[in-house]
Amino acid sequence: METSITRYVKALSAAGLGPQATGLLTLVRASARLLVEQVTVHRLGGSRLGGRPDLPAATAWPDWNGVPLAFVAQIDLAETHACDLGKVLPERGLLSFFYETNAGVWGCDPKDRGGWAVLYTPPDAVLVRREAPPGLPVGGRFGALRLRPVPEPTFVPCESAEIEALGLSPEDTSTYSGVLERLAEPSSAMKHRLLGHPDAVQGDMQLMCQLASSGFDGYTELDEVPLTEGARDWRLLLQIDSQPEIGMSWGDAGRLYFWMPKAQLADQEWSASWVALQCC
Numbered sequence: 001m002e003t004s005i006t007r008y009v010k011a012l013s014a015a016g017l018g019p020q021a022t023g024l025l026t027l028v029r030a031s032a033r034l035l036v037e038q039v040t041v042h043r044l045g046g047s048r049l050g051g052r053p054d055l056p057a058a059t060a061w062p063d064w065n066g067v068p069l070a071f072v073a074q075i076d077l078a079e080t081h082a083c084d085l086g087k088v089l090p091e092r093g094l095l096s097f098f099y100e101t102n103a104g105v106w107g108c109d110p111k112d113r114g115g116w117a118v119l120y121t122p123p124d125a126v127l128v129r130r131e132a133p134p135g136l137p138v139g140g141r142f143g144a145l146r147l148r149p150v151p152e153p154t155f156v157p158c159e160s161a162e163i164e165a166l167g168l169s170p171e172d173t174s175t176y177s178g179v180l181e182r183l184a185e186p187s188s189a190m191k192h193r194l195l196g197h198p199d200a201v202q203g204d205m206q207l208m209c210q211l212a213s214s215g216f217d218g219y220t221e222l223d224e225v226p227l228t229e230g231a232r233d234w235r236l237l238l239q240i241d242s243q244p245e246i247g248m249s250w251g252d253a254g255r256l257y258f259w260m261p262k263a264q265l266a267d268q269e270w271s272a273s274w275v276a277l278q279c280c
Helices: 004-014 018-025 077-083 161-166 170-183 206-213 225-233 262-266
Strands: 029-037 048-050 070-076 094-099 116-121 144-154 192-194 234-241 255-261 274-278
Touching (some): 004 018, 077 144, 116 255, 206 234, 206 274
Antiparallel strands (some): 029 192, 048 070, 070 094, 234 255
C-alpha cells in the first residue's frame, strides 16, 4: 500500500519540486491522529475528549481570574507513545488540557496568559474522576468521546516559520501550496492531533505564539531578529477540532491549538504552553 509520505514525494516531484524535496522531507513530523469513538464506559485515565477529567484528588482544578477552566481533553501517553517517533513526550502518564471558554482567549494578546492549562500527572498517581466545580460555565461542559491514536506523518504547512527558513522562492512556495491542497483531506474531516504540524485554519501560529508569549501583540510586525527566529522553536502539542455533537465548538467551527517552545517541551515545562484559536 502506498504510504502518505510516498504520495507526498511523488506529488512534489510531479509539481517540479524534486530539488526541494530533501529539505521538505526533513520537516516531516510524526503525530498521533486522534480518532473519536463512542463508548459506553470511559476507562479511568484513558485518552478522552471532553467529559470529566481524571486527576489526583489533591490536584486543584485550574481556573483563571477565579473562574474554572473547561476541561478539553486528556491524553494517556502510554497509548500514544508508539506514535511519538521523536520521543518528544514522556512514555507514560496523563496530559490534561483546560481552556477558558467565555473570555474570548485567542492567544494573540499577552493578557491571554492563564486562559488555559496543561497538567501532567505521573503514571503512579492515583486518579479520581472529578466532578465539575460549581462555577464552571455552562459553555465549558462537554460530552465525552474516547480518543484512539493512530500514527500519521504531517507535512510542513506552506505558511510557517520553517518554510520561511527553508528559503523557497515565492513561485516554489505557491507551487508547494498547491501540492498540499491536492493531498489534503476534505475540510469537513475532524482533525484532532497530538504533536506533528498543525492543520491550520488561518495560517501560521508560531510567530504569534512567540510574540504574544514575549509580551507583544501577536500580530505586531517586528524587526527584532531574535524574536522572529524564535518562532521556529514552537512545536504543536495538541490540536483539537470542533466537535458539535458533544457541545464543543471553537469560535465558528474552528480549532484550538496548544503550543510549546521546543526546549520547554523537552524539559516538560508545561506552564510554558501557549494557545491559539483559529476559525473561518
